[in-house]
Amino acid sequence: MKRAGFTTVWLPIALLLPQLMIIAIFFYWPAAWAVQSSFYLQDPFGFGSTFVGVENYTDLLGNVEYGKVARFTLIYTVLVTFFSLALALLLAVKADAVISGAKTYRTLLMWVYAIAPPVAGFIGLMFFDQRNGPLTQMFQAFGWDFRLGADYTSTATAMVVVAVWKQIPVNFIFFLSGLQSIPKSVREAALIDNRSATGRFWDVTFPLLAPTAFFLLIINITYALFDTFGIVDTLVRSEPGNNPVTLVYKVFVDGFRGNDLGGSSAQSVLLMLLVLVLTVFQFRLIERRIHYT
Amino acid sequence: MAQVTLNHVRKTYPNGHEAVQPCSVEIPDGELVVLVGPSGCGKSTLLRMIAGLEDITEGELRIGADVVNDKDPADRNIAMVFQNYALYPHMTVAKNMGYGLKNRGASKAEIEAKVQEAARILNLGDYLDRRPSQLSGGQRQRVAMGRAIVRDPELFLFDEPLSNLDAKLRNQMRIEIRSLQQRLGVTAVYVTHDQVEAMTMADRIIVLNAGRIEQIGTPTEIYEHPASTFVAGFMGAPPMNLLRADIAGGRLQLSSQTLLPVPAPQLATDSVLVGFRPEDVRLGGDGSAVLEVQIIEELGAVRLLHGHLGDQPFSVSIGKDEHATVGAQIITLPQDRVHFFHPDRGTRI
Numbered sequence: 001m002k003r004a005g006f007t008t009v010w011l012p013i014a015l016l017l018p019q020l021m022i023i024a025i026f027f028y029w030p031a032a033w034a035v036q037s038s039f040y041l042q043d044p045f046g047f048g049s050t051f052v053g054v055e056n057y058t059d060l061l062g063n064v065e066y067g068k069v070a071r072f073t074l075i076y077t078v079l080v081t082f083f084s085l086a087l088a089l090l091l092a093v094k095a096d097a098v099i100s101g102a103k104t105y106r107t108l109l110m111w112v113y114a115i116a117p118p119v120a121g122f123i124g125l126m127f128f129d130q131r132n133g134p135l136t137q138m139f140q141a142f143g144w145d146f147r148l149g150a151d152y153t154s155t156a157t158a159m160v161v162v163a164v165w166k167q168i169p170v171n172f173i174f175f176l177s178g179l180q181s182i183p184k185s186v187r188e189a190a191l192i193d194n195r196s197a198t199g200r201f202w203d204v205t206f207p208l209l210a211p212t213a214f215f216l217l218i219i220n221i222t223y224a225l226f227d228t229f230g231i232v233d234t235l236v237r238s239e240p241g242n243n244p245v246t247l248v249y250k251v252f253v254d255g256f257r258g259n260d261l262g263g264s265s266a267q268s269v270l271l272m273l274l275v276l277v278l279t280v281f282q283f284r285l286i287e288r289r290i291h292y293t
Numbered sequence: 294m295a296q297v298t299l300n301h302v303r304k305t306y307p308n309g310h311e312a313v314q315p316c317s318v319e320i321p322d323g324e325l326v327v328l329v330g331p332s333g334c335g336k337s338t339l340l341r342m343i344a345g346l347e348d349i350t351e352g353e354l355r356i357g358a359d360v361v362n363d364k365d366p367a368d369r370n371i372a373m374v375f376q377n378y379a380l381y382p383h384m385t386v387a388k389n390m391g392y393g394l395k396n397r398g399a400s401k402a403e404i405e406a407k408v409q410e411a412a413r414i415l416n417l418g419d420y421l422d423r424r425p426s427q428l429s430g431g432q433r434q435r436v437a438m439g440r441a442i443v444r445d446p447e448l449f450l451f452d453e454p455l456s457n458l459d460a461k462l463r464n465q466m467r468i469e470i471r472s473l474q475q476r477l478g479v480t481a482v483y484v485t486h487d488q489v490e491a492m493t494m495a496d497r498i499i500v501l502n503a504g505r506i507e508q509i510g511t512p513t514e515i516y517e518h519p520a521s522t523f524v525a526g527f528m529g530a531p532p533m534n535l536l537r538a539d540i541a542g543g544r545l546q547l548s549s550q551t552l553l554p555v556p557a558p559q560l561a562t563d564s565v566l567v568g569f570r571p572e573d574v575r576l577g578g579d580g581s582a583v584l585e586v587q588i589i590e591e592l593g594a595v596r597l598l599h600g601h602l603g604d605q606p607f608s609v610s611i612g613k614d615e616h617a618t619v620g621a622q623i624i625t626l627p628q629d630r631v632h633f634f635h636p637d638r639g640t641r642i
Contacts, residue, residue: 185379188346188366189440193393195367203392207383 031272038265049262056266066250066267073225073246076160080224083164085216088171089209093201095172096179106176113169117227121234124162128154128235135161149236155243158235163228170223171216178212179205218282225274247271295357295370295447295480296322297343302352304338304504312338314505315352320497325474325481329491330501331527337452339501340484344373344450356448367396372441373450377457378433380425380440387412387421390439404443411439414473431462438470442477449474449481455490467494488528492516500524518632522639525568525632531597531608533568537636540565551603554581555626558633558642566639568632571597571610576617578625584609586622598622 006012038056040049060066091109098105115123127135128148135158139146146154182205190204206213226248233252236243245253248271255264297320304313313335320326328336341347343354345366354362361369372393380389390411391404399407412418415435425433434454441449454470455463471494474481485491491498492512500507500515500523508520519525525533538545538553540563545553553567572595584607590597598609598617602624609624611617633642 183377183379185375185377186381188344189373189375189379189381190392191346192344192366192371192373193440194396195365196396199396204381210383 034265034268034272036265037261038269040262042259042261052262056262057270059263060266060270069245069247069250072156072244076156076163076244076246077221077224079160080163080167080228081217081220083160084167084171084220084223085213087164088168088216089175089213091168092172092175092179093205095176109172110169112166113173115166117166117230118234120162120166121231124158124165124231124235127162128158149239149243152242152244155235159228159232159244162231162235163224166228166231167220167223171220174212174216175209178209182208214282218278221278222275225271296320296355297448297480297482298353298355299339299343300353300355302339302342302354303350304335304342304347305350312504313342316506317352318499318506318509320480320482322480323478324496325471325483325494327491327495327498328482328484328501329486329488329498329527330507332486333503334501335504336484336486336501340450340452340482343448343482344371345369369448370444370446371448371450372444372446373452374437374441374454376453378425378437380433380436382425385422385424386417386428386436386439389425389436390443393440393444407443407445408439411443414442415439430458431466434458434462434466438473442473446479449479449483451481451483451485453485454483456485456487463490470494488530492528498528500527502527518641519568520641522566522568522634525634529570531571531610533570533632534574534602534607535634536567536569536602536605536607538565538567539563547603547605552581553603553626555628555631560633560642562636564636565642566634566636568634569626570630571608573627573630574609575625575627576609576611576615576622578623580623582624582626584622584624586617586619589617589619 037049039051039053041052041055042049095102095106095109112120125133125148127133128146129136130148133148136146136148139154145151146157148154148158186204186208187200190200194200194203225246228246229248229252232246232249236245236249247267251264251267251271254260254267258264297318299316299318301315301317302313303311303315305311316339318326328339330336338347342349343356345361345364349362353360356369356371381392384392387408390408394404394407408421409418412421415438417432417435417439420428420432420436425436428436434457437454451470455466458466467490483490483494492515495512497509497511498515499509502523508515508524510518510520515524515528519528519533522535525535536547536553538547540546540557540560543557545555545557545565545567547553555567558565582602584598584600584602586598586600588599590599594613595610596613596615596617598611599606600622601607634640635642
């Protein structure tokens with residue numbers, strides 16, 4: 001194949017420059033600034049900063065509160081990822097089997113995708129309203145004294161439910177297109193080879209969906225860790241004291257409510273490292289093993 | 294092994310399209326039947342109904358003694374080879390072949406033995422641990438065959454299994470499939486649009502056209518006595534020459550100047566379609582028929598002369614040692630090998 005080339009070296013540079021500048025200004029510069037300020041203790045009133053070395057990090061690692069938030073974030077991420085993937089897969093498998101009215105049905109299932117996280121949080125607030133929220137009433141009917149924003153477990157439950165609800169459509173779209181890209185004849189061959197529908201799903205359909213599922217796993221972990229900020233913010237009603245929060249939310253609370261920019265920067269740097277590990281994990285360990293062709 | 298019986302089997306889609314008109318066929322045990330026809334003629338639909346992948350709208354399908362209309366594909370004791378092989382991409386060759394057996398509760402040792410046996414028959418021994426993506430088209434085809442034979446089915450179903458292979462491999466696999474089917478003695482239904490495959494492989498051919506069976510017969514019967522102009526034109530390459538002739542005074546008139554030097558049949562109609570196979574026509578003769586040759590196709594073993602006979606297209610196949618040139622060429626039409634068809638209905642007379 002003939003490779004197209006530029007005659008001058010300046011044109012490609014000029015074409016790349018805007019994108020590179022956006023990345024540099026909005027991603028690398030703040031990241032570098034966070035790394036730098038994580039080694040300083042900032043004066044809360046902005047009068048200056050003192051170099052403290054790795055003290056911000058050692059403080060964090062010894063901090064009981066930080067450990068508690070990290071543990072909650074882990075559980076939260078596992079729950080959100082698991083339920084949003086599992087429910088979306090179930091819905092996709094069922095929607096794939098629908099023949100009449102399939103388009104309308106699928107569109108309805110995707111609708112929630114268009115809702116912004118804080119709005120999803122507000123809708124969650126309505127559902128979990130103390131006096132007339134239908135979900136609160138349902139939980140209370142089962143004998144659970146549900147108190148959003150006042151009780152740790154109640155808030156945690158609401159956070160998981162809203163985050164899962166918001167994420168299902170994304171996963172649904174990917175799973176559905178994954179299912180539809182499995183060759184029809186392969187499924188038919190399985191139909192002749194195995195009379196059990198469950199068996200066919202786990203032996204043939206699911207392995208062929210694995211690349212999609214793995215991609216979604218990473219997307220969902222990232223979502224639960226970082227993108228649920230709006231939902232958390234709305235549901236804890238700016239009262240992070242007696243409510244569960246995630247690591248990302250704690251960065252915000254400590255930095256902008258507590259004015260501890262140094263400590264908050266150190267937390268950001270740890271999160272950046274976490275993303276790095278996730279990315280390496282995605283590309284090195286699993287992605288190349290899970291593709292078949 | 295089993296006899297397959299179709300009793301007025303019919304397929305109508307919800308939109309009202311009748312893909313297969315009621316058809317009845319009996320396929321004796323051990324026979325290889327080829328369903329042949331142009332695309333959209335319903336041959337694949339018929340096969341898929343036998344497989345259970347498509348519902349039967351009406352009629353009764355028996356495999357052996359059992360009516361299987363409402364049985365799941367997995368319970369029909371059939372094996373199917375798909376056009377694009379439909380191998381499981383995430384399984385090794387051995388797993389692909391053993392998957393059906395595993396689901397029927399066969400023991401590990403039994404699966405292993407059967408897979409080894411199939412691999413030996415199909416020369417796949419070195420590839421058992423590979424994935425389908427690491428195999429060539431011909432090898433994948435063999436794996437699909439292997440998957441079918443390890444199941445010891447009562448019935449083989451082939452859905453255009455060779456159409457994705459190149460011409461050379463296709464000829465080779467054709468012979469392999471046929472000899473394998475004969476050796477195993479399993480009843481088989483084979484769908485193809487390729488009339489050469491149909492002629493060479495079949496015990497009997499079913500020619501389908503627009504959801505209707507045009508003719509059922511052995512390859513020789515189909516070739517020598519086509520039941521309609523459709524069959525005559527579809528089977529054989531180049532196809533049978535069909536000339537429209539008027540019957541005037543007991544003679545066949547091609548055009549105002551040209552008479553067809555064969556005796557006219559006794560008919561109620563005043564015109565008729567006359568058919569000649571290109572290879573039944575000879576060069577030379579008394580000059581009563583003259584072919585206006587326009588193009589000569591060189592095929593090596595034979596030579597095809599394409600031209601016109603009394604303004605109607607006509608082709609002749611001659612041996613490689615015979616000589617012909619473009620222009621007027623005297624030919625002799627066979628007096629015994631002549632086919633007559635109804636001018637409107639196209640049915641054999």
